[in-house]
Amino acid sequence: MPVIAVDTMGCDGDVRIAVDGAAAVSVQTDIQIVLVGPVRRVQSALEELAYQPEQIDIVDAAEEPLGISDPPDRALRRGSGCSLAVATDLVAGGKADTLVTAGNAPALWRLCREHLRLRDGVRRAAVAAVYPRQVDDRIKDPLGLILDVGATVRCDAADLVQFAYLGDAYVRCVSKVAEPRIGLLNMATRSTAGDEVLIEAYQSMRRADRLQFVGNLEGHELASGRADVVVCEGLLGNVVLKMLHGLALIAVDLAAAAVPRNWRWRAGMAMLGSGVDRRTPMIQYMAYGGAPILGFNAVPIYCDPASPAHALGNAIKLAAKVQRDFEIAPR
Amino acid sequence: MNPEEPKRLTFRWDLDKTYLDTDFDTLRGLVRIPFESAADKVSAPGVSALIRGLRASAERRGVEVRVRFVSGSPPQIGKVILEKLALDGIEHDGITFKDQWGRIRRGKFRDLREQVGYKLTELLRDRRLEPPGTVEFLFGDDWESDPLIYSLYADIISGAIGREELRRILVALHVAPDLAAIADELTERVDRDDAVRRIFINLARRTPPRGFDPYGPRLVPTYNYLQTAACLFEEGVLDIPAVSAVVSALRDEYHYDSRRLVNSLRDIERRGHLSATGAAALAVTLRDDKVLPEFALGRSRWRDAWLRLRLRIRLRRRAPVAVPRRADYTQLLPALSSAPAGEGLQT
Numbered sequence: 001m002p003v004i005a006v007d008t009m010g011c012d013g014d015v016r017i018a019v020d021g022a023a024a025v026s027v028q029t030d031i032q033i034v035l036v037g038p039v040r041r042v043q044s045a046l047e048e049l050a051y052q053p054e055q056i057d058i059v060d061a062a063e064e065p066l067g068i069s070d071p072p073d074r075a076l077r078r079g080s081g082c083s084l085a086v087a088t089d090l091v092a093g094g095k096a097d098t099l100v101t102a103g104n105a106p107a108l109w110r111l112c113r114e115h116l117r118l119r120d121g122v123r124r125a126a127v128a129a130v131y132p133r134q135v136d137d138r139i140k141d142p143l144g145l146i147l148d149v150g151a152t153v154r155c156d157a158a159d160l161v162q163f164a165y166l167g168d169a170y171v172r173c174v175s176k177v178a179e180p181r182i183g184l185l186n187m188a189t190r191s192t193a194g195d196e197v198l199i200e201a202y203q204s205m206r207r208a209d210r211l212q213f214v215g216n217l218e219g220h221e222l223a224s225g226r227a228d229v230v231v232c233e234g235l236l237g238n239v240v241l242k243m244l245h246g247l248a249l250i251a252v253d254l255a256a257a258a259v260p261r262n263w264r265w266r267a268g269m270a271m272l273g274s275g276v277d278r279r280t281p282m283i284q285y286m287a288y289g290g291a292p293i294l295g296f297n298a299v300p301i302y303c304d305p306a307s308p309a310h311a312l313g314n315a316i317k318l319a320a321k322v323q324r325d326f327e328i329a330p331r
Numbered sequence: 332m333n334p335e336e337p338k339r340l341t342f343r344w345d346l347d348k349t350y351l352d353t354d355f356d357t358l359r360g361l362v363r364i365p366f367e368s369a370a371d372k373v374s375a376p377g378v379s380a381l382i383r384g385l386r387a388s389a390e391r392r393g394v395e396v397r398v399r400f401v402s403g404s405p406p407q408i409g410k411v412i413l414e415k416l417a418l419d420g421i422e423h424d425g426i427t428f429k430d431q432w433g434r435i436r437r438g439k440f441r442d443l444r445e446q447v448g449y450k451l452t453e454l455l456r457d458r459r460l461e462p463p464g465t466v467e468f469l470f471g472d473d474w475e476s477d478p479l480i481y482s483l484y485a486d487i488i489s490g491a492i493g494r495e496e497l498r499r500i501l502v503a504l505h506v507a508p509d510l511a512a513i514a515d516e517l518t519e520r521v522d523r524d525d526a527v528r529r530i531f532i533n534l535a536r537r538t539p540p541r542g543f544d545p546y547g548p549r550l551v552p553t554y555n556y557l558q559t560a561a562c563l564f565e566e567g568v569l570d571i572p573a574v575s576a577v578v579s580a581l582r583d584e585y586h587y588d589s590r591r592l593v594n595s596l597r598d599i600e601r602r603g604h605l606s607a608t609g610a611a612a613l614a615v616t617l618r619d620d621k622v623l624p625e626f627a628l629g630r631s632r633w634r635d636a637w638l639r640l641r642l643r644i645r646l647r648r649r650a651p652v653a654v655p656r657r658a659d660y661t662q663l664l665p666a667l668s669s670a671p672a673g674e675g676l677q678t
Binding site for chain 2: 039047
């Protein structure tokens with residue numbers, strides 16, 4: 001079973017959230033977990049929960065959390081004892097297979113670049129994220145993958161092609177899609193749309209062996225399911241992802257605002273209630289676990305700092321699944 | 332024999348969920364229990380190796396030893412239980428079963444599920460047969476009311492709670508008046524001796540350990556029998572070959588890997604039931620014996636040598652580690668008084 005290092009000092013230093021998620025996973029699965037954080041606090045939080053001690057180890061780290069808006073330099077200082085740095089060291093030293101954190105994203109990114117090795121032939125790593133999309137008879141998987149969503153702000157064409165390969169491998173191995181369709185996010189579908197980088201990336205992907213490239217995608221096609229993997233540079237991906245989250249919140253707000261106005265709307269919402277509840281996990285980023293960072297020998301999972309315990313638990317399960325299944329085929 | 336050694340050690344065991352991994356959780360499991368043969372019964376991982384080790388360790392040190400079982404199961408399944416113990420190579424000095432049929436005949440249907448009065452009176456009865464100076468270790472689980480029953484028993488025989496306090500506790504627990512009267516009478520007659528050194532509760536239900544704090548440090552909640560063995564090693568009751576036997580049983584029969592075993596030992600150490608020195612001594616020995624080489628605490632030869640020396644001193648002295656203290660019944664009673672007798676009383 002894979003060994004997952006969990007940074008307990010993410011979530012603004014509240015160790016209980018990560019410990020709660022990890023404890024639940026230890027009872028439900030065989031995953032081995034190393035909780036990284038101040039031992040006394042972590043142990044104290046653990047003892048209030050049902051857990052499986054055979055699957056949990058604790059590695060000590062500094063008491064002071066690295067806030068999400070703190071400069072990442074503290075984490076990078078040698079001997080800082082910062083939980084994120086300790087967790088990355090465990091992965092780099094082979095004591096854990098990968099790590100999960102809801103901490104400082106820039107620090108995670110810099111620690112990964114400094115301590116983890118890129119896979120053979122990979123120039124840059126990318127942060128991937130899943131988003132909900134329409135399903136039909138042909139598209140069974142309700143989630144699409146978009147990368148990069150923030151690791152590399154500006155990319156060249158070769159980077160985008162490599163992201164396409166990384167996304168293709170991830171969706172094949174983890175989402176079990178046999179022939180993933182790859183799309184390039186652009187402002188129009190014609191092959192000459194965008195700047196030189198996008199035009200060159202388009203041509204390279206079209207020529208690429210073993211990539212099922214479906215061409216350029218416009219923004220409104222993201223949710224249509226035309227592609228299983230959407231490739232874009234980090235800046236664009238990050239904006240798209242956050243806009244999707246924002247739209248989901250607006251939809252919820254609109255529904256909530258409608259309820260008190262009119263008894264018929266209220267009755268309608270009540271009747272829709274169970275159906276909405278059933279579909280809600282589709283638009284909750286927390287249910288997906290977190291964003292995998294693809295390209296390194298390990299696949300760290302980054303979670304939103306506001307993640308609750310069950311989201312951290314899902315991230316640990318995702319990390320174990322990715323660690324077990326993700327493999328980039330030689331090309 | 333060490334002069335600090337007790338002359339006699341008694342190990343009292345519960346059966347279901349402590350020795351046997353009985354399936355109470357499902358209706359199917361419950362229905363199957365009376366029809367199971369000895370071969371169908373499954374013992375908890377490592378428990379038989381631990382009980383054999385307890386007896387063997389005591390005998391190697393020249394200490395008289397008794398292993399007793401007290402069960403809430405009816406005597407009708409006694410034959411199968413005896414066969415199962417024989418299959419597992421467990422030598423024991425008797426099993427007490429609960430006469431459910433007798434209770435039905437007498438119309439005492441409420442007593443069928445009652446555990447506190449039944450077990451407490453049986454323990455007190457048996458205690459009266461022990462010679463003075465007998466030291467006891469009790470083993471139960473978090474499924475029913477073992478933590479409470481064992482703590483009450485330990486506090487009665489140590490004199491920490493008197494008859495009046497016991498009466499109030501038994502009333503709060505809705506113990507049947509006839510059983511409460513027997514317990515009261517036995518309390519009057521039993522010799523006072525602080526005999527119960529440790530109570531081990533097998534966390535079969537994965538109850539959070541914090542919930543057991545009101546019972547005090549005498550009660551040790553453990554997740555598996557390696558944790559129990561490690562604490563008993565530190566108490567001087569279990570020797571290294573016996574601990575090794577538990578490790579081997581878990582590894583060979585139950586496919587525990589080294590990581591799971593090491594994590595278990597670190598967990599019991601972090602929870603404060605095994606001292607850092609005890610854990611280190613155990614680590615060095617298990618590593619030297621190649622039983623658990625991965626449980627390495629010492630990083631240098633000097634530290635290893637120091638730990639070996641400490642281990643040798645420990646093995647000579649064999650003093651109890653923690654002073655038992657009484658359970659905090661005032662903290663436990665509000666929760667207990669609202670619960671039906673014999674149910675969910677672990678916290």
